[in-house]
Amino acid sequence: MIRTHDAGTLRASDAGTTVTLAGWVARRRDHGGVIFVDLRDASGVVQVVFREEDAHALRNEFCVLVVGEVNARPEGNANPELATGEIEVVASQLTVLSEAAPLPLPVDDTITASDDLRLKYRYLDLRRSGPANALRLRSRANQIAREVLHARDFNEIETPTLTRSTPEGARDFLVPVRLQPGTWYALPQSPQLFKQLLMVAGMERYYQIARCYRDEDFRADRQPEFTQLDIEMSFVTQDDIIALGEEIVSRLWSELAGYQVQLPIPRITWTDAMNRYGSDKPDLRYGVELNELTSYLKGTEFRVFAGAIAAGGYVGAVVMPGGASQTRKELDGWQDWAKARGARGLAYVVLDAETGEPRGPVAKNLSAEHLSGLADAVGAKPGDAIFFAAATERREAQELLGAARIEIAKRSGLIDESAWAFCWVVDAPMFEKTDEGGWTAVHHPFTSPNAEWLDRFEEAPDQALAYAYDIVVNGNEIGGGSVRIHRADVQSRVFDLLGISPEEAQDKFGFLLEAFKYGPPPHAGIALGWDRTCMLLSGNESIREVIAFPKTRGGYDPLTTAPTPITAQQRLEAGIDAKPKPTGVTPGTDGQAVPVERSN
RNA sequence: GGUCCUGUGGAGCAGUUGGAGUGCUCGCCGCCCUGUCAAGGCGGAGGUCGCGGGUUCAAGUCCCGUCAGGACCGCCA
Numbered sequence: 001m002i003r004t005h006d007a008g009t010l011r012a013s014d015a016g017t018t019v020t021l022a023g024w025v026a027r028r029r030d031h032g033g034v035i036f037v038d039l040r041d042a043s044g045v046v047q048v049v050f051r052e053e054d055a056h057a058l059r060n061e062f063c064v065l066v067v068g069e070v071n072a073r074p075e076g077n078a079n080p081e082l083a084t085g086e087i088e089v090v091a092s093q094l095t096v097l098s099e100a101a102p103l104p105l106p107v108d109d110t111i112t113a114s115d116d117l118r119l120k121y122r123y124l125d126l127r128r129s130g131p132a133n134a135l136r137l138r139s140r141a142n143q144i145a146r147e148v149l150h151a152r153d154f155n156e157i158e159t160p161t162l163t164r165s166t167p168e169g170a171r172d173f174l175v176p177v178r179l180q181p182g183t184w185y186a187l188p189q190s191p192q193l194f195k196q197l198l199m200v201a202g203m204e205r206y207y208q209i210a211r212c213y214r215d216e217d218f219r220a221d222r223q224p225e226f227t228q229l230d231i232e233m234s235f236v237t238q239d240d241i242i243a244l245g246e247e248i249v250s251r252l253w254s255e256l257a258g259y260q261v262q263l264p265i266p267r268i269t270w271t272d273a274m275n276r277y278g279s280d281k282p283d284l285r286y287g288v289e290l291n292e293l294t295s296y297l298k299g300t301e302f303r304v305f306a307g308a309i310a311a312g313g314y315v316g317a318v319v320m321p322g323g324a325s326q327t328r329k330e331l332d333g334w335q336d337w338a339k340a341r342g343a344r345g346l347a348y349v350v351l352d353a354e355t356g357e358p359r360g361p362v363a364k365n366l367s368a369e370h371l372s373g374l375a376d377a378v379g380a381k382p383g384d385a386i387f388f389a390a391a392t393e394r395r396e397a398q399e400l401l402g403a404a405r406i407e408i409a410k411r412s413g414l415i416d417e418s419a420w421a422f423c424w425v426v427d428a429p430m431f432e433k434t435d436e437g438g439w440t441a442v443h444h445p446f447t448s449p450n451a452e453w454l455d456r457f458e459e460a461p462d463q464a465l466a467y468a469y470d471i472v473v474n475g476n477e478i479g480g481g482s483v484r485i486h487r488a489d490v491q492s493r494v495f496d497l498l499g500i501s502p503e504e505a506q507d508k509f510g511f512l513l514e515a516f517k518y519g520p521p522p523h524a525g526i527a528l529g530w531d532r533t534c535m536l537l538s539g540n541e542s543i544r545e546v547i548a549f550p551k552t553r554g555g556y557d558p559l560t561t562a563p564t565p566i567t568a569q570q571r572l573e574a575g576i577d578a579k580p581k582p583t584g585v586t587p588g589t590d591g592q593a594v595p596v597e598r599s600n
Numbered sequence: 601g602g603u604c605c606u607g608u609g610g611a612g613c614a615g616u617u618g619g620a621g622u623g624c625u626c627g628c629c630g631c632c633c634u635g636u637c638a639a640g641g642c643g644g645a646g647g648u649c650g651c652g653g654g655u656u657c658a659a660g661u662c663c664c665g666u667c668a669g670g671a672c673c674g675c676c677a
Contacts, residue, residue, distance in 0.1 A: 027637075027638075027639095029635090029636045029637060029639045029640090030633085030636095030639090031633055031634055031635070031636065031639075031640085032632070032633040032634070033633075033634035034633095034634040034635065034636080035634095035636095036635075036636050036637065036639085038637070047636085047637070049635085049636095051634080059628090060627085073635090074635070076635090077635060077636080077637090079636095079637060081637080082637080085637090102610065102627075102628055102629095103610075103611085103627075103628095104610060104611080105610080105611060106610095106611055106612085106626070106627065108611095108626090108627095108638080110638065111611070111612070111626075111638095112611095112612080113611060113612075114606095114607090114611090114612090114669070114670085115669065115670070116668075116669050116670090117611080117669095169676075169677085170675085170676055170677085171675090171676085189677095190677090214676065214677090215676095216675055216676045217601095217674085217675060217676075218676095219671085219672085219676090220670085220671075220672095222676070228677095339603095340602095340603060340604080340672075340673065341672085341673060341674095342602095342673065342674080443677080444677090470677080477677070479677095480677060527677085529677075552668090552669070552670090553669075553670070553671095554668085554669085556668090558669095
């Protein structure tokens with residue numbers, strides 16, 4: 001080491017010690033005869049005092065080596081804002097290790113730059129304490145997860161990132177294969193199939209901090225490559241996985257957020273979550289629950305509601321406390337808000353703050369009877385606003401109300417930003433209808449029906465429930481998992497229902513079905529969205545903050561300028577333009593890579 | 601694929617009714633300064649208002665297109 005001490009660790013007890021420090025010039029205050037330099041390294045900042053002219057040439061972010069003596073600061077000059085504020089280092093020797101050009105963005109905790117500039121100069125951005133601490137927190141989170149899992153005899157096992165697609169639904173990133181032109185690897189969307197194979201292999205307890213790839217549009221909480229803490233166990237039930245998830249989460253929150261999670265974390269069924277909150281990831285930091293009015297409003301002549309009721313649909317409402325005081329413009333704004341999410345509008349009734357009398361466009365369409373009991377039916381008080389949604393598809397109307405509920409909480413300031421509200425959402429449905437009238441797996445096709453539905457999910461696919469569970473905090477899904485199917489007969493029945501032919505199943509994941517011939521153990525698992533978890537733990541609002549070198553929304557990396565075009569030579573070698581050769585072999589059945597025309 | 605917001609010296613912003621590239625804070629360069637800690641004082645440099653077109657006597661400002669960034673919907677666990 002070329003230094004003897006870390007700058008941020010020096011304290012009054014070090015007074016009198018001669019130290020050698022190395023770091024960056026965070027700030028300089030040049031008084032002519034005396035020059036103060038805040039020297040920053042990974043441990044923090046300390047004030048260095050120069051009385052020699054040579055420090056005059058120092059500029060921000062010069063990398064320097066300083067020899068000096070730790071002194072208590074003169075009376076009245078301590079800085080209580082700094083951990084090192086009681087002392088300073090009086091420099092006797094200065095070496096400039098490297099100079100810094102004028103900075104393209106300020107390296108300063110009090111100043112923010114635009115996102116793309118921060119990403120282009122991410123290495124400067126990360127010299128700031130906030131961004132740096134987010135990465136350090138993530139490192140700690142990794143360590144905590146490993147501690148918990150190794151204490152329980154888990155094995156950390158790496159699975160391939162050049163593989164074939166896992167059938168999770170999203171678009172794959174593809175990699176051309178030089179040795180077999182016209183064939184392609186897919187980057188994994190998750191290690192799902194490999195971890196199940198590891199269960200067949202008898203590893204029993206697997207985990208991996210796994211990089212996953214999905215070629216879909218990005219968001220503040222979505223990047224093309226992301227990380228999950230991926231876990232799988234054999235010979236366990238749903239409750240075992242939930243207990244494990246709770247231990248990890250409670251350790252993370254207690255050590256990194258200073259919050260003691262109350263265990264066990266409450267569970268809510270998927271159906272209850274939809275009925276009460278209009279979401280499968282409900283934010284439980286506030287109330288404002290949905291109220292179903294399908295039977296209450298039976299017989300109404302208001303066409304929007306009557307139509308939904310007649311079609312066996314759903315009518316419901318959510319109350320905005322104090323919402324009656326909104327201006328006409330604000331109330332109209334809700335219509336635009338609803339239309340922006342693809343709804344026709346958001347019907348509303350406001351209750352007069354004095355009399356409680358219902359008013360508004362919809363009130364004119366409701367009978368006196370329906371109006372008189374409305375406030376009680378939805379639990380509204382005078383001065384409140386009531387928003388309605390109606391649809392033939394129950395879920396569609398509930399999701400609109402659920403989104404309105406969140407918007408109400410935001411606009412009315414109902415959210416306690418310091419709160420952590422955890423829940424498990426359990427008993428998720430197995431299947432949902434596709435636009436084509438078939439069925440698709442809500443989770444993935446290896447999710448097991450629960451005991452009640454195992455033998456008869458075909459009877460009512462829309463009602464069949466899975467051993468699937470998501471962990472939710474403050475309206476963010478931070479993890480999800482399921483008990484997997486380990487019986488070949490159940491798996492083929494699920495494929496049947498999903499309209500996956502035996503040939504197609506064989507083509508897509510024949511290797512897994514083959515493995516399941518050889519005594520697969522019952523197994524279950526969970527994956528925690530690691531970026532999102534670290535984002536929440538660090539109090540950030542974008543996962544980019546907990547990723548060292550993230551990409552922008554367009555999948556662009558301003559730092560390396562990736563992605564880039566390739567040369568003609570690379571293109572030729574990669575075999576990108578090779579035409580798939582016709583072949584007599586059924587793809588994927590004999591362990592031999594053969595050209596395959598991809599279905600998506 | 602859709603809706604919305606943003607783009608002005610190196611950074612962050614303001615820029616009124618369309619009237620000269622105007623302003624603010626920080627940074628940068630020079631000088632002064634021995635106790636500051638977001639140091640202070642004086643002086644200075646730095647601009648094709650993202651790009652292209654249009655309207656107009658006149659465009660940073662209005663219109664169209666386009667590029668980049670961001671938020672949301674679709675999509676995506």
